[in-house]
Amino acid sequence: MAKITVVGAGNVGATCANVLAFRKIADTVVMLDVKEGVAEGKAIDMMQTAHTLGFETNVIGVTNDYAATAGSDVYIVTSGIPRKPGMTREELIGVNAGIVKTVVSSCLKVSPNAIFIIISNPMDTMTYLTLKATGLPKNRVIGMGGTLDSSRFKYYLSTALKANPAQVEGMVIGGHGDTTMIPLKRLATLNGRPVSELLSAAALDKVVADTMVGGATLTGLLGTSAWYAPGAAGAYVAESIVRDYKRVIPACVYLEGEYGQKDICIGAPAVIGRKGVESIVDLNLNAEEKALFEKSAAAVRTTNDVLKEIKAL
Numbered sequence: 020m021a022k023i024t025v026v027g028a029g030n031v032g033a034t035c036a037n038v039l040a041f042r043k044i045a046d047t048v049v050m051l052d053v054k055e056g057v058a059e060g061k062a063i064d065m066m067q068t069a070h071t072l073g074f075e076t077n078v079i080g081v082t083n084d085y086a087a088t089a090g091s092d093v094y095i096v097t098s099g100i101p102r103k104p105g106m107t108r109e110e111l112i113g114v115n116a117g118i119v120k121t122v123v124s125s126c127l128k129v130s131p132n133a134i135f136i137i138i139s140n141p142m143d144t145m146t147y148l149t150l151k152a153t154g155l156p157k158n159r160v161i162g163m164g165g166t167l168d169s170s171r172f173k174y175y176l177s178t179a180l181k182a183n184p185a186q187v188e189g190m191v192i193g194g195h196g197d198t199t200m201i202p203l204k205r206l207a208t209l210n211g212r213p214v215s216e217l218l219s220a221a222a223l224d225k226v227v228a229d230t231m232v233g234g235a236t237l238t239g240l241l242g243t244s245a246w247y248a249p250g251a252a253g254a255y256v257a258e259s260i261v262r263d264y265k266r267v268i269p270a271c272v273y274l275e276g277e278y279g280q281k282d283i284c285i286g287a288p289a290v291i292g293r294k295g296v297e298s299i300v301d302l303n304l305n306a307e308e309k310a311l312f313e314k315s316a317a318a319v320r321t322t323n324d325v326l327k328e329i330k331a332l
Contacts, residue, residue, distance in 0.1 A: 021045040021261040024088040024130075025253075026122050027097035028052035028080065030243070031138060033061045034250025035095055040065055040076040044258045049088050050080045053098075058082060089129035093260055095163075095253045096149075098122055099139040101244060109325050112144060116331040119145050120152050127153060134159045134295040136256050137271070138249060142195045144322045146271045147284040151332050158295040162271020164195025165286035167252040169269045171233035172202045175226045176209075179218055186210050190269050192286045192302075193315035197235055200286070201311045202227045206302070256291060263293035272296050279309070280316050283323070 023045040025036045032050060039048045052058040062080030069075070081087045088094070099115035102108075119139050126133060137146040137160065146162035149155070168191035177184040188208045193201035204223050207214045215223060229236070237245040259266040268291045274280040277299045278287060288300040304312060326332045 020047075021093075022047040022049070022088075022091045023093045023095065023257055023261065024049040024051060024091040024126070025095045025097065026051050026126070027099075027139075028054075028058040028061050029097065030246035031249045031253070032095070032097040033065075034246045035097065035138075035253040036061070036078060036250075037065055038251050038254035039257065040069075040074050040078050041072055042254065042258065043074050043076055044254060045076060045092075045261060048076055048078045049091065050078065051083065051085070051088060052080075053083055055082050085125045085129050088126065091126070091130040091133050093134050093136060093257045094123075094126045094130070095136045095138065095257060096122055096145075097138045097253070099145070101140070108322070109329060112141065112322070112325045113329045113331065115139055115141075115145060116148055116326060116329070119148060120331070123149050123153055134260055135161065136253055136260075137162045138253050141322055143199075143271050143284055143286075143319045144326065147273075147323055148326055148331060150273055150284060157273035157275070158297065160273065160284070161256060161289075161291065161296060162195065162284055162286075163249070163253050163256055164271050165191055165193075165200075165269030165288075166256055167249050168195060168200050168202070168230065168233070168286070170248055170252060172207070172226070172230040175229045175233070176207055176214060179222055179226050180209055180214065182209055187214075189214075190288060190302075191230065192269055192288065193312055194285055194319045195271065196318070197231050199315040199318045200231055201308065201315060202230045203302070203308065205305065205308070259291040260293060260295060265290050265292040265297065267291075267300055270296070272299060274299070277301065278304070278312055280312075283316055283319060285316055285319050 050058040058080030
């Protein structure tokens with residue numbers, strides 16, 4: 020009897036809750052938001068699809084009522100604000116750090132054994148903040164970023180290959196950002212065959228470039244951040260936890276020497292099961308990939324340093 024709470028009933032959070040219900044991933048899904056009536060209204064709207072879509076999940080919406088989330092196995096944290104015109108990175112991190120710390124603290128009071136999936140931005144830094152501010156064991160805090168980035172990578176690969184996306188395998192590691200993510204083109208395959216044998220170097224480089232600006236591309240088209248793929252990615256990670264699937268998922272995880280990095284939350288392939296992060300998979304990166312990972316980690320650390328500057332940690 021799994022219970023999952025999604026904190027934040029905006030586009031991403033509501034989509035995530037909808038996927039959780041439609042795929043019957045949890046018996047109960049709670050959406051919590053700070054804005055009166057939003058989570059309640061969206062929950063009722065979703066429940067009015069239960070018959071037509073054929074699910075039995077109970078979706079509940081609440082306004083700032085953490086007691087209603089008690090006993091949750093997993094919390095998916097989407098809350099926070101987007102960067103607004105004229106806002107510095109420090110201001111954005113400061114606002115979202117305060118929100119995330121308050122949210123996670125409130126969740127732990129009623130669900131002390133829960134696992135947290137962080138979607139709030141900047142995702143790598145908010146994942147690190149959650150881990151450090153709470154003192155939770157590293158297996159119970161997971162950032163969603165690499166899951167989404169890998170989905171985008173596979174989409175662009177399938178488009179270039181004119182292939183079924185379900186037959187394409189590809190992974191993105193590193194930071195969750197336009198300049199920090201690392202699509203691993205060397206390891207991408209179509210039905211087990213390296214895509215480097217099927218695409219020209221130029222075509223493959225374009226896939227990588229398109230993946231890295233995948234979020235920005237959608238923001239330009241939509242006028243706001245994407246929500247279908249991010250919401251589904253959060254639900255995908257939660258599913259692997261509550262069903263103990265032990266999928267290998269690229270996710271933002273805490274490293275203690277893996278990939279040559281310590282004291283950082285950054286994208287790497289991890290086995291995700293009932294205990295959360297059950298192990299980290301060593302991909303045996305080549306020299307070029309190692310250099311890219313070190314550069315990515317340095318950029319993430321620079322953002323993390325802002326937490327100390329603003330005394331969030």
